[in-house]
Amino acid sequence: MPLKQIIPLFLFILCYTQVFSQAKVDSTDMVTLRIDPQSARGAAVSQVFDEVKFIPLETTKESLFGNIAQLKIAGNKYIIYDYDTRSILLFSDEGKYISKIDATKLQTDKEDKEKAQSYGFRTVNEEGKDYIIIFTGNNVQYFTMDGKFIKKVKNYSYSDEIAMSNGNILAKLGMYIKKGKDSTFYKLNIINKIKKDTVGYFKFDTKLYETDDWYGDGGISQYAPNEAFWSTFYDYNLFKITPEKVSLAYKFILPAINTLPKDFLTNPIYVKKRFDYFEKNKKIIHGLGKSYLLGDNLYLRFSNIFWDKDQKKNLIYNIKTSELLSFQDLEPDSLSSFLPITDSGFGYDFENRGFLAFEDGKFYTSYSSLAMFAFKERSADKAVKYPPLLENYFKTGNRKSNPVLVVFKPKTK
C-alpha cells in the first residue's frame, strides 16, 4: 500500500478511538486566572473563619498513635488511620477515645500471600448499612462502625470515588473501561447508575507508570452535594464535575519562575529525569492539589518540592474581588486562642497532607502535641482563656500526647 494511503487511514483510526472512547470536556465556561502565589496577603483568622475548634485526641495506653494519615467524619465520630501503628482509631467528636481496629488483629487466611496489614480505609454504605472497610494486601475487610469484624471481600475496586445525585452518579479515579476486547485506562470516570453507562475522561497509558516517573497531588475534592473539582499532575487546570458533565472551570497562569516548561510532557529529555528536574528547579509547581469552591472563595493548593517555609502554596482566592490570601499569613487571634490553625513553619503535617477532610462546611487538619506545646510557649504573654477541651489538655497532656485535630469553618459570605 502506498504511504499516502496509509497515513489517512492511520489518522482515521486515531480519530475514531478519540471520538468514541474519550468523552469531551466542556470548556465553554473556562475562566483564566493569573495567580502569583508569593503576592498573597494575610488576614486575621477571624476574618476568614467563623469558627475554630481544637480537639485534642485523648491519649491513653491503648489510644496512643503517631499522626493522622486519613480522617473520616462519621456522624459524631472521627475515624482515623495511623500509618505508624497501622490501626484505625475511633474518637468521639469531643476527642474521647472510643475503640480501635488493631492492625495486628486483622485476619489472614491460609492462602493469603502476606500477613494482613492495613493500607488505609474507606467508609461505605451497602444495603443501608455503614461499614468501615480496610484495605489489606490480600483483600478488603469489612467492620461495623464500632469496629466489629464482618467479612472479607476479594476483587474490590480500590480507586477513590465520590457520589452525587443521591448516589446515582459516581465519579471515580483511574480505572479501565472495557469496549469489546479492548480495555482503556482513564484518569477520571463518571458512572451513571440510572443510564447504566460509564464515561471515561483523560486516557492514560498505564505503562508510563513503569517507564516514567510521576509526582503529583490532585484527585477529586467534593465541596458541595453535586459539585467537585478534579486535577491531575503536571497540569494547572481545575476541572469541575457535576452530575451533568465534566467541564474545565479554571485555567491558572503562574509566574514564569513557577511554571513547568511547555514541552514537559512531550520532550523525551524529561523521561525518568523528572525528579532531577524538580530538584534543580525547586520553585516549579508540579500540579494542583485538592481544591474547593466555598462561596466566592477558591481554596487552592499548589504543589512543589520546595520546603522553604516562605513559599506560599495554600491559598484562598476570591473570584469576585480577586483578593489572594495565603494560609501561612493568617494571623492567629482570639478566635483561635492565638494559636496557629496549621503547623506550617514548625512541622510538616499541613505541608504534606493539606486538609485531612472537608465535611459539612468545615475543614479538618491536625498537628502534633510537639507543635502545640511549642505554639503555646510562643504565645505565653497573650493571657488567653482557653476553651475547656484545650485547657484540660494543656493541664494533663505533654509534648508526647496524641495529635490535636483542628476544625475550622470558612465564612461563605
Add this chain to the structure above:
Amino acid sequence: MRFLLVLAIGILCLFTSSSYAQQPAAAPTTGTIKGIVRDTVHNYVLKSATVSLYRADSSVLNYQLSNNYGEFKFTNVPIGQILRIDISNVGYQTFRQKITIPKGQSMLDLKTLVINPRTDTLKEVVINIPPITYNNDTLEINAAAFKLDSNATVEDLLKKVPNITVWGDGIITVNGKEVKSLLVNGKQFFDGDNKVTLQNIPKNALEKIQIFNNADRNNPLDSNLVANLKLKKGKDRSYFGKIGFGYGTNNHYQIDGNINLTTPKLQLSVIGATNDVNKTPNDINTLVRNSTFKGVGTSIEYQPDFRQTGINKGTVAGAKMNYNFTPDSKEWNNKSSLSADYYFKNIESNNTGKNQSITTLSTNNKLFSFSENASVNNSESHRLNSQFNYYKKNHQLDISETFNTDNSSSIQTNIRNASDNNNQITSTNNGSSTNNSDNQNFNLRANYSYNNYNNWKQRFKGIDVGYNLSMNNRNTDRNEITAFRDLLTPTLNRDFNRNYQTNVKSFNQNINLTLRDLKSLFFGNKNLSNFNAELSAKLDLDNNKNNNQVQDLNGSTYQANNYLSNNLQTNQTVFTPGVSISKNFSKNLSNRYNKSLRIKLTAAQQLSYQDNKSIKGFQNINRNYNNFVPNASISYSNYQYGTHQTSISLNYNTQITIPTVNQLAPLTDSTNLYNLQRGNINLVEAKTKSLNLNLYRYDMRNKNTLNFNANASIGLIEDAIIDSSFIDARNRRNNYLANANGSKYARLYGDIRKSLKFKSAELKFGYTTNFNINRTPNYLNGVFNFSTNTSTENKISTNFTFKDKFALEGTQSIATSSSKQQTLNTTYKNTTLTSGLSANYNFTKKFSLNSNISFNNNNPSVGETINFTIWNAEANYRFTKGNNAEIKLSALDLLKQNRAIFNYAGTNTFTTSTRNVLQQYFMVTLSYYPRKFGKATPVKK
C-alpha cells in the same frame, strides 16, 4: 623591664576603670520600648523583621527580630535619650523614626508601626544595613553594621552579637543552641577548627554570617545549626600565619613559623618549629592549630609536655594542602577532593633512668634487681600522606596513601645487678649498645562502594570492595657489648661483643568484598521484609623476609655467628568467607520516637596457611589452621524527638591468633642473659572469644544536657600463648611459651558529662572511669600460677567559664594498680592521686594571665611515697593596632619539682623507674601574626 612597667600600668588602669563601673546607679535610668510591625499592604504582621535601636551617634544600642505576632520589646533602654529605631526586612523599605522614652516614664509603646513593601520601580538607596536580617530560614549577621576596630576578627564580631555566645572551649551557641559546623563560603576551613577560623578571619573580610538549621525535615526541633561565614567578594584569597621566637633560662629556646594560603579551590599550609621544651607534636594538624593567631581565649593549652621523659631538642616542619575539585557542590554525593600533607620531625634526646624491680619466685623467695641506663637518641622522620575522594551519585571511591621513612641512631649504656633475698648481689651485667636503623613504609588503601538505594525498583543494591597494601623495609645495624659477672659462680661469666645486621622486608595485601542486600537480589524488594543477608570474603596475603647477619668479636676480628645468622621467609594466607543474616525491628511514632532493633548473625570460616622457609632446618615449618569464627550482634537505638537519643549494642566476636615462627622455633640470642627467649614447637593457635557492650546517650536539648558513653567487654582466651619462665638465683630468665586455658579479662570504660548553662556562665561536670582486670596463667619455674592484674582510674573534672573573661578548671583523679600472684601469695599495689587547678583571666583584650598547678602523689606498696607539685604561670600582652604582635612571659615548673616516676606490675614482678625530665625554666616569647584577606595579596594559585 619596660614590659613589666607597661604591664603594671595596664593592671592599674584596669582596676581603676572597673571600680568606676561598680558605682551603683542612683535612680532608675532605663525603661522599655515595645511595638508591633505590620505590613498593611499585605495585611499581616511581619515575623522576624529586624528592629534596631541606635544611639544619637549612630552606634548600635540593641536589636532583635520581631516575634510570631510581629511584636518586639526592648528592655534596659536609657530614659530621656534621643534614639533612633530602624525596622527593616527583605523586600521592604526601611522604617526609621526618632524616639525617646520621656523622663518620668518607664514604658514607650510605639503601637503598630507600618512598614511598606519596596516597589521595583523605586530603587531605594540603602541608608543603613541592619545588623541582623532574617531571610528564608536563615539568620544573617551583617558585618558592615558593626563598627569595630579595623583589625577586629570574626570572633570579636560574634562577641558583639546578642544571643550568640563564643564559649571558652571554642563552642558557639545561638540562643543556647550549639553550632554544629562552622563553614567559610560553604566549605570547611583548615580542618574545621573553630578557633583557627574565628580568630584568623578579619571582620573586614566578612560580608555576613549566615546561621541556619540543617536538621532533618522530620525532626524540626533538633539542633543542627550551621554557621557559614560569607566573605566579601575577592576576600576568599588570603594568607595568615605566625612567626615567633622565645628564649629563656638554661638556654631554652623556641622558634616557630607558619603560613597558610587559601584560594576558592586550594588551601595550603607551610609550618616549621624548633625548640627544646617538648613542644613537638606528632602530627601537622596539632601544630597548625597551635601556631596560628589566637584571640585571648579562656582555654589553657599547648604548654610544654612535662610528662615527656628525657631532655629533648626537636625540630618539626610540614606542609599540607587541600584541593577541592567541586568547590560549589553542596550535595554530599557529588564531591571530589585531594588532600596531602608532609611532615618532618627530628628529635635529639638525652635520657637517663633508674629501675628497681622485685621478682617473686616463690613465697618468701624474692629477687631484686637494679639498673641504671643512659642513652642518646637521634631520630629523623619524613611522612607523606595523601587522600583522594571521589563521590558521584551512586559511586564512592576513596584512595589514601601513606609513605614514611625514618632514620634513627642511638647509643646506650646500662648497668644492671641482681641481688637475692638477703640483699646480697649475685650478678652484674654491664652493657653498651649502638643502633642505626632506617625504615621505609608504604601503605595504600582503596575502597570502592556502589549504592543503589535511590532506585527502589532495582534489586541489586550495592557492593563494597576494599584493597589494602602495606610494604615495609627495615635495615638495622646494631652492636651489643655485654659483660656478665656471676659473683657466685665465676665460671658462668660471659662477655659478648656482637654485631647484628638485619634486613626485614614485608609485603602484605588485604582484599575485602561484601555483597549487600542479598534479600532483594534473590527475593525481590517486597518479600521477607526486615530480613536481610550479605556475603563477605576477606583474603590476607602476607610475605615477610627476614635476613639477619650476626658477628661476634673473636680476638680482634669479627667472625660470623652461624647460629644466629639466618635467612627466613614467611608466607601466610588467610581466607575468611562468611555469610550474615540480619533482621530489623523498628517502631516509629511520628513526632514522638523512633526505636529500632537489629540482630545480625555471621558465620565465617577462617582458613590459614603459614609457610616458613629458613636456612635453619628446624624453622622450616608449614602449618594449616582452620577455625570457625562466628560473630553476633544486637543493637538497639531509641530516638526521642527533641530530647535525646540512646543506643545500646552487644557484640560477640571470635578472633584467632596464629603462633609466629619466633614463638614456635626462635633463635635464642644469649646476649641478654637476664632474658633468654625460647620457643615451643607444639604451640597451637589461640582463640579469643569476646563480648562487648556499648552504651551511648546523646542529649538534644538546648541546655543542661546530660551525655554519657560506656563500654564494657569481657573475654576468654582458649589456648592462650603464655609465658613459662625459669628464673635462676641470679635472676637470669629463660622464657618458654606454652598454651593454656583460663586466661580472662574484663574492661570497663565510661564517661558522663553534664552541663549547666546560666545567663553568661557555664558549668560543666565530667566523670570518667576506667577499670581493667585480667587473669593470666603462667608457669614460673614449673609451677602453674594465675596472675591477677587490676588497674583502675577515676577522674572528675569541673569546668567553669564566665563569658570569655574567666575560666577555672579543677580536676581530681585517682589511679590504682595491683598485681596478685595466687600461688606465690604476693600482692603489689600502687596508688596515684593527682589534683589539678587551672585558671585564666583576661584583663583586657590585650592582656591576660593564666596559671595552672598540679599536685601529684604516688604511693606504692613497696618503696617510698613520692609527692611533687608542678606550677606554671604565664602572662600575655598583645600590642600593635591589630593585636598582631604578642609578648609572653612564662614561668614553668616554678617549684622545680617535676619528676617522672613509673610503677609497673607484671606477672610476678613489680618495677619502679625514674627518668630525667624537663625542669624549671623561664622564657620570654615574641610573636608576630601577619594576616591578609583580599585580592591584593601575593597569593596565586
